Amino acid sequence: MKNDDTLLHLPPPALNPMEEKQAMLAAIIASTDDTIISKTLEGIITSWNPAAERMFGYKEFEAVGQHISIIIPPERLPEETFIIGQITKGEKVDHFETVRQTKNGELIPISLTISPIRNSLGQIIGASKIAKDISEQKRAAEKQGVLSAIVDSSDDTILSKTLDGIITSWNKAAVKMFGYTEAEAIGQHISLIIPPDRLNEETFIIGEVSKGNKVDHFQTIRRAKNGNLVPISLSVSPIVDGNGKVIGASKIARDISGEQATQLETAKLYEQLKELNTKKDEFIALASHELKTPLTSINGYLQLLDLYVSEEKPKVFLQKAQHQLKKLSSLVDDLLDVSKIEAGKLRFTTEDFDICEVINNAVDLISHTNTSYKITLHSSVRNCIIKGDDHRIEQVIMNFLTNAIRYAPNSNQIEVFLISDKHDIKIGVKDLGVGIATEKLEHIFSRYYRVDDNDSKVSGLGIGLYLCHEIVTRHNGKIWAESELGKGSTFWFTLPVI
Numbered sequence: 001m002k003n004d005d006t007l008l009h010l011p012p013p014a015l016n017p018m019e020e021k022q023a024m025l026a027a028i029i030a031s032t033d034d035t036i037i038s039k040t041l042e043g044i045i046t047s048w049n050p051a052a053e054r055m056f057g058y059k060e061f062e063a064v065g066q067h068i069s070i071i072i073p074p075e076r077l078p079e080e081t082f083i084i085g086q087i088t089k090g091e092k093v094d095h096f097e098t099v100r101q102t103k104n105g106e107l108i109p110i111s112l113t114i115s116p117i118r119n120s121l122g123q124i125i126g127a128s129k130i131a132k133d134i135s136e137q138k139r140a141a142e143k144q145g146v147l148s149a150i151v152d153s154s155d156d157t158i159l160s161k162t163l164d165g166i167i168t169s170w171n172k173a174a175v176k177m178f179g180y181t182e183a184e185a186i187g188q189h190i191s192l193i194i195p196p197d198r199l200n201e202e203t204f205i206i207g208e209v210s211k212g213n214k215v216d217h218f219q220t221i222r223r224a225k226n227g228n229l230v231p232i233s234l235s236v237s238p239i240v241d242g243n244g245k246v247i248g249a250s251k252i253a254r255d256i257s258g259e260q261a262t263q264l265e266t267a268k269l270y271e272q273l274k275e276l277n278t279k280k281d282e283f284i285a286l287a288s289h290e291l292k293t294p295l296t297s298i299n300g301y302l303q304l305l306d307l308y309v310s311e312e313k314p315k316v317f318l319q320k321a322q323h324q325l326k327k328l329s330s331l332v333d334d335l336l337d338v339s340k341i342e343a344g345k346l347r348f349t350t351e352d353f354d355i356c357e358v359i360n361n362a363v364d365l366i367s368h369t370n371t372s373y374k375i376t377l378h379s380s381v382r383n384c385i386i387k388g389d390d391h392r393i394e395q396v397i398m399n400f401l402t403n404a405i406r407y408a409p410n411s412n413q414i415e416v417f418l419i420s421d422k423h424d425i426k427i428g429v430k431d432l433g434v435g436i437a438t439e440k441l442e443h444i445f446s447r448y449y450r451v452d453d454n455d456s457k458v459s460g461l462g463i464g465l466y467l468c469h470e471i472v473t474r475h476n477g478k479i480w481a482e483s484e485l486g487k488g489s490t491f492w493f494t495l496p497v498i
């Protein structure tokens with residue numbers, strides 16, 4: 001027993017240098033992450049390291065003594081003949097990319113390096129294999145392939161460059177846009193396509209990209225190989241390496257010459273439309289001015305004629321003619337006013353006047369000429385002084401009242417409100433007529449706007465409310481309408497009280 005104990009504590013027997021080297025190699029093979037296998041020239045596995053166990057799933061005792069075909073997929077067996085052929089000739093097989101099979105049938109892409117094993121006489125007696133799993137590499141390459149295919153098939157020009165401006169990639173659309181082939185562009189400075197007067201843009205872009213910022217929709221001009229200038233919209237993004245450091249920039253360029261042409265076309269059309277509109281305004285101004293003179297003289301002659309006619313029937317005809325003439329004159333006056341507004345020449349007189357008086361007069365006048373209507377005035381004030389043009393304010397109230405009659409053919413009730421507020425006086429005209437749809441209300445104060453769906457069949461030019469709007473706002477007041485289709489409307493305006 002004693003002797004045995006002593007034996008256990010004995011130092012290991014000393015190794016000769018050859019044995020030492022052998023032991024060291026064995027230790028390296030056992031601890032390496034690379035799969036290392038050896039086999040005879042007949043393909044019988046003679047060694048199998050722990051990394052091989054991990055890669056293929058077979059334990060050392062399961063693999064050693066087996067034929068190497070246990071890890072070769074059947075369709076790849078001929079590769080073994082080729083490899084052994086090379087080894088027999090004493091040649092190494094380097095970075096041979098292939099696929100091997102694990103114990104559970106999984107296929108793994110690997111890179112093989114196979115070297116001959118010689119005996120002490122220099123004869124080749126087997127082969128050592130080092131296998132590297134290249135699945136990750138393959139996956140990355142595939143991903144790279146997909147990305148390059150996308151970049152290459154894109155209609156957008158995509159290129160990349162270093163932070164020093166050296167072009168590092170150039171897709172097919174870039175070839176088409178700038179005329180330089182990939183070989184001509186890669187390695188060149190990006191100034192190849194920048195017109196000299198725009199070189200400073202590159203400093204700005206690189207400055208932004210170096211800070212990690214993206215430059216989006218930067219509209220500029222680049223130069224093609226044939227000297228043509230191409231208007232483009234650029235989006236430049238930083239390219240970062242694995243450590244998050246900016247190492248370059250990717251650029252996507254879109255040809256916007258088409259867009260610019262459309263913009264130009266639209267601008268031209270807009271100009272033409274504006275010109276036409278001006279011409280129309282000028283025509284209306286001229287026509288209404290020219291109509292005014294004969295109208296005035298017809299009016300004069302009708303008044304003269306009135307003095308000579310005493311018979312009842314011709315007198316009635318004469319009155320009808322005078323009435324129609326008045327309507328025509330009022331239309332021409334409105335048209336003249338519109339032209340004046342457009343030319344910025346509509347003038348107002350400014351005087352203090354009593355708005356209550358103006359409203360009372362207008363209601364009286366309308367009631368007098370439209371006897372079938374019941375016009376009720378609700379007023380909380382007796383007098384209220386306003387600064388402005390009393391004729392123009394009268395024009396507004398008259399317009400509200402005549403519209404209330406025209407657009408309420410089936411009702412004869414009209415109410416007028418005169419409400420005093422602290423700083424304002426508020427005037428409203430309510431009818432029970434055809435009403436206006438909500439979505440149309442916001443347009444009724446626009447020039448030449450007429451509601452087309454209230455089937456009122458009332459003729460008009462759509463300028464009365466436009467003039468009212470201009471008059472009220474020029475008096476620092478507000479104008480609006482409340483209405484419900486089929487139920488009636490109330491038109492309002494306010495004026496500041498002095």
Ligand code: ADP
Pocket residue numbers: 399403404407408431433434435436444449450451452454459460461462463464465466489
């Ligand atoms: P128009 O001469 O056509 O009446 P206006 O500028 O006075 O011109 O009115 C613009 C449009 O607003 C009218 O065509 C009409 O459709 C609508 N409108 C104006 N007043 C009323 C109202 N009291 N009731 C219903 N619709 C109205």
